[in-house]
Structures are given as C-alpha cells and as structure tokens.
Amino acid sequence: MGDLRLMKGNEVVAEAAIRCGCDGYFGYPITPQSEVMETLMLRKPWEETGMVVLQAESEVASINMLYGAASTGKKVFTSSSSPGISLMTEGISYLAGAELPCLFVNVQRGGPGLGTIQPSQADYFQAVKGGGHGDYKLIVLAPASVQETNDFMDLGFELAFKYSTPVMLLTDGVIGQMMEKVELSDFKPRWTDEEIERISGEWACLGKKDRPRHVSTSLELDSEKMEQNNHRFQAKYQSIQENEVRYEMLNCEDADYVMVAFGSSARIAQKSMEIAREKGIKVGLLRPITLFPFPIKQIEELAGRVKGFLSVEMNAGQMVEDVKLAVNGKVPVEYFGRYGGMIPTPGEIVTALEQKLIGG
Amino acid sequence: MTEEIIIAGFGGQGVLSMGKILAYSGIMQDKEVAWFPSYGPEMRGGTANVTVIISDERISSPVLHEFDTAIILNQQSMDKFEETVKPGGVLLYDPNGIVNPPTRTDIQIYTIEGARLAAELGNPKTFNMIILGAFLKVKPLIDMSSLEKGLEKSLPERHHKLIPLNLEAVNKGLESLETVEA
Numbered sequence: 001m002g003d004l005r006l007m008k009g010n011e012v013v014a015e016a017a018i019r020c021g022c023d024g025y026f027g028y029p030i031t032p033q034s035e036v037m038e039t040l041m042l043r044k045p046w047e048e049t050g051m052v053v054l055q056a057e058s059e060v061a062s063i064n065m066l067y068g069a070a071s072t073g074k075k076v077f078t079s080s081s082s083p084g085i086s087l088m089t090e091g092i093s094y095l096a097g098a099e100l101p102c103l104f105v106n107v108q109r110g111g112p113g114l115g116t117i118q119p120s121q122a123d124y125f126q127a128v129k130g131g132g133h134g135d136y137k138l139i140v141l142a143p144a145s146v147q148e149t150n151d152f153m154d155l156g157f158e159l160a161f162k163y164s165t166p167v168m169l170l171t172d173g174v175i176g177q178m179m180e181k182v183e184l185s186d187f188k189p190r191w192t193d194e195e196i197e198r199i200s201g202e203w204a205c206l207g208k209k210d211r212p213r214h215v216s217t218s219l220e221l222d223s224e225k226m227e228q229n230n231h232r233f234q235a236k237y238q239s240i241q242e243n244e245v246r247y248e249m250l251n252c253e254d255a256d257y258v259m260v261a262f263g264s265s266a267r268i269a270q271k272s273m274e275i276a277r278e279k280g281i282k283v284g285l286l287r288p289i290t291l292f293p294f295p296i297k298q299i300e301e302l303a304g305r306v307k308g309f310l311s312v313e314m315n316a317g318q319m320v321e322d323v324k325l326a327v328n329g330k331v332p333v334e335y336f337g338r339y340g341g342m343i344p345t346p347g348e349i350v351t352a353l354e355q356k357l358i359g360g
Numbered sequence: 361m362t363e364e365i366i367i368a369g370f371g372g373q374g375v376l377s378m379g380k381i382l383a384y385s386g387i388m389q390d391k392e393v394a395w396f397p398s399y400g401p402e403m404r405g406g407t408a409n410v411t412v413i414i415s416d417e418r419i420s421s422p423v424l425h426e427f428d429t430a431i432i433l434n435q436q437s438m439d440k441f442e443e444t445v446k447p448g449g450v451l452l453y454d455p456n457g458i459v460n461p462p463t464r465t466d467i468q469i470y471t472i473e474g475a476r477l478a479a480e481l482g483n484p485k486t487f488n489m490i491i492l493g494a495f496l497k498v499k500p501l502i503d504m505s506s507l508e509k510g511l512e513k514s515l516p517e518r519h520h521k522l523i524p525l526n527l528e529a530v531n532k533g534l535e536s537l538e539t540v541e542a
Contacts, residue, residue, distance in 0.1 A: 345423060
C-alpha cells in the first residue's frame, strides 16, 4: 500500500502535482482553492524536484506564464476558482488554439460575478462548451473524491500530452475543502531534456539550432490554413470522444430511474440513491467522470430501458441539456439543483426524484 | 458500520482539529473517513462546524441533513443542529454557555463539562480532547492505540510532546460523561 494520508482535495492537487513530475505552477490565490499554492509553498518542491512554484501578479499573468512554459514541452499547471478562471479564459482559448498540453484546476465557487466562496458547479458550461472564443474543447475531468483528485492530476497530464491539448480538472469547494483518506501516488521523476525532446520535440520550442524554428501560436491569418487547423482540432476532439469517455454506473442494471450527477453532486446523489432504494424506488446513478467527452452512448443505451432521468447539479440546470441531447426525447429528463453556493441535501434530492419524475 | 457525526461550536474551540484527529484515528483503524468543514468568513470568531463520517464501507455523501451523533458546544449550534439528530441518535453537549438545553425526547442526550474539566487540567486547549473522550465513551468506535496514532499523524512533530496531555484529557472525558434522563 502507498502513502496513506488524511488530506484536503486542494492539498492533494499540490502533492499529486509534485509526485507526478510536474515542472511548474503559476497561480494567484483565491478562495476556495488557496490551499493549492499554500501547500506548494510549504512543500518547497524546488528544493526536492526542481519544480517551479510562482505566485503571479494576477490570473491573467499566470495563464500567460503557463502558455510560455507549456510551449517548451514542460508539464505545467495552474489552479483557480470560478472568477479567476474567467480572467484566464482568453489564455485558455489561446492554449487550446496553440494545441499546448497543460492542466487547469477549477475549484468552483458560486457565481455569477464575484458571487460567493461556497461550493458550486455553475462553471459546467464554461468548462465543457468553451468559455473562451472559438471552436475548441478541453478534456474535462470531474473528480468526486480526494482520491480521484490525486489520481486525475497524473491522468490529466497524460491525456494533455497524448492529445496535445489543455485539460481541466473541474472540482469544487466541497471536494477541495473536504479531507478524506487518500493513497498518494508514488514519485515520478521530472522529464529530462532528452525525454522532452523525445516526447514533444516535434513541436516544442526547445532552442534547437539544427532545425527550422518552432513557433507556438494560435494565430493563422490565412483562412484556408486556419480552416485546416480547425479540421485538425475537430478530428482530435472526435478521437477524444471515441476513446476517452470515463464514467461510473451504480445500480443501473435493474433501475427504473437514473440520476446523472458529477463531482460532489454525485456523492450526494449516491446517498439519495441509498435512501430511495430503502424506500423501494429502483434508482441508479450514472456519474460522468469525463464531462467532455460526455458519456453520450451510455445515456442513449440507458434511455432505451429506464422510465426517466434526473440530472442533479449544483447550478441552475446546465448538464441537463447534454443529458437531454443524449436521451433525445425517448423518456422524460428532469433537473434538480441548488446554486449560488448552496449544497443540496440527500433528502431534497429524494423528494425531487419522487415529485418530478415518479409522481410526474 | 457507518457513524455520521456533526461537531459544532465556536471557532477556536478546536472543533475542526477534534474532527481531524477523530478522522485520522479512523484511518489508523482501517476505516473509511470523510471530514467536511464549514468554511468561509463566519469561521473567524463565529461558529464553526465539521461533519465527520467513519465507516466500514465507501462513503457516499459528505453532505448530510441528519446525523447519528451531534456534538454541540454552543447555543447557536444547539439551535441549529438539535433537530438534525436522527431519532434514536445521540446528542452530546457541554452545558457551559447553554441557556436552552435540548428538549427532544426521542434521542439519547449526554453532557460533558468540557470547559470546567479543561480548566481543572490547567490547560483550556485540552477542551476538545475531553469532549472527544466523552464521545468515545458513548460510541467506542476508536481504540486508544488508534487514537494515539491519529494524534501523532494530526499534530506537527513539534507538538508531539503534548500527546500524553491530550490522552489524559481524553481519559478525563471518558470518565466524566453524564447521561441526561429523558
């Protein structure tokens, strides 16, 4: 067994980054994710692995530092919470357009605007539908536990480099602030210059003098070429949709109804499922782990044999649109959520299930 | 076995650290644990609460609307959490500062004079360990060796010299629990 600890999700983001051989972090503090940089500063990884940890002067600066560092083929990430991610969004679009592998962690809080510091999932649309301008997608991983937060840091970097694309870890104030038992990953060394040359040498800006220079840019003023670039992006997103869907299904085999929920909402919905099953309601839970790519086929398949879906979210109803697209009118799809920093209780979800789906 | 606990009081009473020690001790005993705090501006001088779940199985929700045990350390928390104890559940409180004692008759109610006993021990900071001891008298989920390991894991090394005092406080709590007759 590995290193067992009791840690907060935010602390684990930092620890897992160090352990998976991350080269650099550029960030700016914001509640409820400040423990990420706090933990990095306490751990001083620059003394241990050589990882750079830098507090930038703003979110705009940190995302552009990330762009620069990612251009050199290094494993780099930033973290923030909702309003900070909005500030970074121009840079995120640029990183996607330049096809640079990197990781963003969004520990969501309630909005819009400065909103509240309490947990929320209201950045679903922003994360999976773009947020920034242009036809791009991020791979979006939604951990539902502190353990998955640990596991998805490494997975996030793996996917980012496999597809040469930015990846977002979409968590929230519940997962970030909660402490759970976590088995930390073993230490991986940072990539050497030779490994970076081998992995990313075809595109990374490495200062090599014996070949044409590499340019890391999202700019292409020739529209025909820009359309070609977009064809390449879309083919990549298609390949991600076909190969990288991750999800968890609980009690869906005999289910009459299925709840769809991700991240912390899925944890609460799981408790609701336990309560509802005790009452004799045959309900299951589908938990998308990747929000893009979304588990469309799994929902399509379930729609052929259940009586209805309830999308449970800590927002005013965002993922429910994707559930409806996948269900395509075959059975009713309802939504239940709390928002603005309020967290639904298991009891409230059971009531919604009874009133909106079963009674309706 | 799953035990769902809310610990609620003032910021500074050691509510969050008591929950952390309980959760870490649970890990030392091969249990699944979750620790979910209230966080935000209200923590500075105001009320603080934390949900702790200890279970033999994978824990679903860290967010709960009812609890097996409520450990209540001020009046505001009594007003908020008395009603959230499951029927047949446990309410443990320190009567110091409680103006309106609990009135429910469908739960088991216990008191622990934590503030007074901590003063007697000569260190008000032992308050939360006295409360923890009293809780473990009602619900013996954690044995003393796991608790000692939990303290070692939770406290920074420079404070390890205080572990014997903490264990003394836990024992004080174990001995001093009082049952409130319904």
